[in-house]
Amino acid sequence: MADKAQRSPVIEVGDGAAIPRLSDVGLFTAWRVAFFGAIAAVAYLAVTRPDPYFRILTFVPDGILVTFKVTVGAILLALVLGLFTGLGRLAKNPVINGVASLYVEVIRGIPLLVQIFYIYYALGRIVHIPDIYSAVIAMAVCYGAYMGEIFRAGIQSIPKGQMEAARSLGMTHTQAMSHIIIPQAVKVVLPPIGNEFIALLKDSSLVSILAVSDLLRRGREFASESFTYFETYTVVALIYLVITLFFSKLIGLMEERVGVDKRAS
């Protein structure tokens, strides 16, 4: 028990988003090749075949902005939702615990695409919310459940002794949670949250089904009128690749800065 407490534990999340660690030399090199290769490919195509490649590049930028807006909005909302869900899942109060657990179970059991359709059109029936906010809410409701599980696991990973020590110093449960447990848990949950961010960035392409003009939607609009399907989706895929690689690198660097423990290192 005691020596386990020496090292803060690491949560493994296996959803496939690769965040390069400085220690993983192979992945780091692959990152460079993919990142600069994708940029070079886009630039080369735009210069050598401006029609249609350059036209595609001038058509989609506002879509990239929408993709960012949806991703950032959804991740912020999902973090808040996730923190409360995680705490709710650990709560002794059976009502709070039940609601939080039900939320997680229901959301995890429904495909994201179905949820997005459902929330968007269900919201439309009840209240008038502009499409982009509906899309953000739909994404956040889904990712909030996964975030909740990450927060729950993160909080549970903090040794019991920490809570006991805090309580014996006279802190209330809430005080101990907010001053002792959560600050430690944040360090633990940072890597999986980084993963979720990348996953959400990629999944944000699903909102194109709601006629939200994100990067993929703009690409589809271009392709369906010019019939340049191959060329358009090549560019769209490369842009997504550059964006996700950029952020995975950024998150990797951030984690190094914060000093997240890594089992590998």
Added chain:
Amino acid sequence: MNRSRVVAIAIVLAALCVATAAPDPAIAGAARQVTVATDATWPPMEMVDANKKIVGFDVDYLTAVAKESGFTVTFKNTAWDGIFAGLAAGRYDMIASSVTITDERRKQYDFSDPYINVGQILVVPKTETGKTLAALKGKRAGAQIGTTGAMEIKKTDGVELKTYDEIGLAFEDMAAGRIAGVVCDEPTAAHYALQRKEYKEKFKIVGETFTQESYGFVVKKGNAELVDLLNKGIKAAKAKGIDEQLRKKWLR
């Protein structure tokens, strides 16, 4: 007659049937099988009915045309976005999906003769006072992605285009108040705004059709043989008054 003799005779007969039947289509070549892509989300031209069958004006009409020309058709429900790409990739032989003949499309694909004339029309909520697309300035209007309706909205200054995968989703979004108008082909507009009971109270069709378009069947560039077959059938169907009958059946 004992049992084994009956069985033996049955087997011989069956074998004969197979032997004589099999080469038939190959010799005649007439029962040519043509695979047809259609986006069955465009009532009343093509839609999926309660029995999950693809039905509609285009389906009945093309089936009649095929009968006149001596080939058979199988329909394949395909999403509109990418329906042309599938044709280019050879996933089916032709498209019968309310496709307007346009110059851009003609550059990439071959069309049959036109078989029906339609036009774009605007559908708005009952509360909207604007009567034309231009009157929706500063607002957003929806259409199905890659359709002539979407192109019309795009051409209109000051009106933001929102594209949907299916026209039904555009109408639902208008019911939710997210867009101020929907542009689509007149028959489809009539179906949603006049016949659907959940929309009848909410929407109205304004003005007249503001484009003149014709639907044609689409084949891969250079497939002259199929175009000839289709044109022959279209002519024969017209001579028999089949298109008039179907118009009455599906378009009131």
